[in-house]
Amino acid sequence: MNQPVSYKRHRFPPQIIAHAVWLYFRFPVSLRLVEEMLLERGVLVSYETVRQWALKFGPDYARRLRRKNPSRHDVWHLDEVVVTIPGQKHWLWRAVDQDGYVLDEIVQTRRNTRAAKRLLRRLLKKQGVAPKRIITDKLPSYGAARRQVMPRVEHGSHKGLNNRAENSHVPLRKREQVMQGFRSSGGLPRFVCVFSAVRNLFVPPRSRRSALALHLHRLTAMVEWKSAVNLTA
Structure with a gap:
């Protein structure tokens, strides 16, 4: 407590x-x-x-702040967005559920299978239960990571199916513009941790x-x- x-x-x-x-x-x-x-x-x-x-x-x-209870019927939408800090590309990997609730976020310097696996493993540990299905874009890393981490989970990959995750980036992009960018790779995860928790509560x-x-x-x-x-x- x-x-x-x-x-x-x-x-x-x-x-x-x-x-x-x-x-x-x-x-x-x-x-x-x-x-x-x-x-x-x-x-x-x-x-x-x-x-x-x-x-x-x-x-x-x-x-x-109370977190939403996970369910085996959840659908996870996964996506990644590039954030430049400063002058160097980083990738913010995000997972949201079918309601747009942010489940987890992680900042990484890579956009590959290893990075996707790290996101899926964190999700499984934090949620405590695998979802019914995951939805991603066409990035091959997601499929490779899913086969290694959660092979029994259904996987759909299509640009049009992943609007939940893609739309979840919009509020952060607006904040990034207001803040004139993020100053450090450590500052970004600290900010999104609180930002998403507050957004989850009020939206x-x-x-x-x-x-x-x-x-x-x-x-x-x-x-x-x-x-x-x-x-x-």
């Missing part, structure tokens, strides 16, 4: 710290915009302080797209968020 988040020795109250971190990871805004948004509410804090809060509390918050599954269902989902998500960040109100 995770211990409650501690805000000891911080001058600002927990409500402000948690709100600043939520703004930064939930919306496509820069640190300076978060600083301005807090100023509008009468809170004078520098963007560098917001950065330190995000680094310190973001991973803590993400660990406390409703595809089955809850009506106005009422969306409203209820967001209210529930906010209650869970306040519990995770140790706010009672």
Whole structure:
């Protein structure tokens, strides 16, 4: 069981710290915009302080957010996207389920079978159960990795089938643009770990797209968020 988040020795109250971190990871805004948004509410804090809060509390918050229960009926959509940091190509490998829920992400310098195997093994360890089917693009590495790691799992590879995973890159691309790129290979996985956990909580599954269902989902998500960040109100 995770211990409650501690805000000891911080001058600002927990409500402000948690709100600043939520703004930064939930919306496509820069640190300076978060600083301005807090100023509008009468809170004078520098963007560098917001950065330190995000680094310190973001991973803590993400660990406390409830993960979706895995199922043998899940369909995993796998895809990889190139991220340049700085001047060197890295590949962000991502897996989402049939609802677009991010299951796992891993940053690697290779786009080959070894890298695909590492993603599949991490997924199996984290999920604890193999899926009904995996969907990928036409990259041969996925097929080779699947045959070695989960040979009994059905595999579909077609560009049009993999929209779930491809669409999951869009929010990160928007953040990358706002942040003017990622500064280090270590900073990218730290950021996406929190970014995806917050997004998983607040973005409703595809089955809850009506106005009422969306409203209820967001209210529930906010209650869970306040519990995770140790706010009672």
